[in-house]
Amino acid sequence: AAGVIQSPRHLIKEKRETATLKCYPIPRHDTVYWYQQGPGQDPQFLISFYEKMQSDKGSIPDRFSAQQFSDYHSELNMSSLELGDSALYFCASRSGxxxxxxxxxGPGTRLTVL
Amino acid sequence: LAKTTQPISMDSYEGQEVNITCSHNNIATNDYITWYQQFPSQGPRFIIQGYKTKVTNEVASLFIPADRKSSTLSLPRVSLSDTAVYYCLVGGRSSGNTPLVFGKGTRLSVIA
Structure with a gap:
């Protein structure tokens, strides 16, 4: 069965750089969520989209933004990266x-900020 | 959202039944109780969900007393591959679209 796809799986960036994480939800799933999990931490909700509209917002820094496109894939854009942004970023999807x-x-994207 | 409290860690031998209890004293009337499993460096995986009484699937059982202020996840005959972190989550509107709020999970270690 198709699963949630995330790319890239690993990403290394320098401080103050930008990063874009992509998520392709399971076909026909209408809701996408983004979670951040720091080293040794529990997953924390960042933001979600339902039918391409932002539905809920969690502890997402102002430096981050996200959107869901017409094909339902979603992108998390991160700017002015800080060392503390190093984490696993998970995308999840859900069907109504x-x-x-x-x-x-999904399997997550491991972001390392140097 | 209801806050949950569960043991930080548990150890078990292979083949034993493991019961992980979660406390959620301020659970709301429309809240569901959901358990997720997470292996290292992998995304959490839905295990089981219930509202009241008992729910059983091919992976686990979930016991919920009448007052719903706690719940117990039961894993029968655990194996080494069940070593993971288990999260108890409480919440969810009727639409079920609410984001998941992860608290401190229980790190289960299964030893041979």
């Missing part, structure tokens, strides 16, 4: 037909 709170997570 699924049981409540069932989200399907």
């Amino acid at each position: 037909l699924a049981v409540p709170n069932e989200q399907f997570f």
Whole structure:
């Protein structure tokens, strides 16, 4: 079965650079979520989109922005990167037909900021 | 959103049944109880969800007492591959689209 695809899987950036993470949800899933998981930390919600509109916003820094495109893929744009942005970034998707709170997570993008 | 409390870590031998209890004293009427499993460097994976009483699937069972202030995830006959972090989450509007709020999960170590 198709899963959530994230690219790139690994990314190394310098401080103050920008990064773009991409997420391709499972086909026919209408909601996409972004989570950040720092080293030794628990996943933290950043932002979500439902039918290409932002639906919820969590602890996403102002330096980050995201959008969902007409083909339902989503991109997380990160600017002025800081050392503390080094983390695993997960994208998850959900179908409106699924049981409540069932989200399907991608493999993650590991961002390292040097 | 209801706050959850669960053990930081648990150890178990292979073949044993493992029960992880989660406390959620201020659970709201429309909140669901959901458990996720996460292996190192992988995304969390949905295990089971319930609202009240008992739910069982091919992976686990979820026991919820009548007052819903706690829940217990039961993993039968664990194997080494069950070593992971287990998260208890409480919440969810009826649409089920709410973001997941992860608290401190339980790190389960299964030893041979």
